[in-house]
Amino acid sequence: MLRQRGLPLAVAEIELHEDAALIDLDDPRVLGRERLRPSRVATRDRGVTQPQALDLFRRHRDAAGLRWWSTWEALWANVTLFDRARAMLRVADVRELTLEMPVLVEAADVFGLRI
Secondary structure: OOEEOOEEOEEEEEEEOOOOEEEEOOOHHHHHHHOOOHHHHOOOOHHHHHHHHHHHHHHOOOEEEEEEEOOOOOOOEEEEEOHHHHHHEEEEEEEEOOOOOHHHHHHHHHOOOOO
C-alpha cells in the first residue's frame, strides 16, 4: 500500500458523459479556427497554456474541457476538464494504489522509474 501523509493513495477511474463537448486541440481544423499553433499547445510551459485555456473556457461556454496530445507520447490523449463539467462526471471505480498494480508498473517503465 502506498501512503502520503499517512493516508492510503488511490487511483480513480472517472467517466465523462458521452454528450460532453470537448475542444479537440489535436484536430488541425480546430487549431486553425482557434489560431493556435501545435508547439504552443503541447508545451509544458503553463505560462503559455493557461492563458490559452482561459480564453477557450470563456469563448466556448458549452465546452466541458480540452483534449490534446501528450508531450510525453503523442498517441496519449490528455483531457483537461473545466469545473462546469462536474455534473457530467461519474466515478466508475476507485482502487487502492499499490506498487504491484500493472498500470503503475507499466507507467514506471515508460518514464524510466524504478519501483
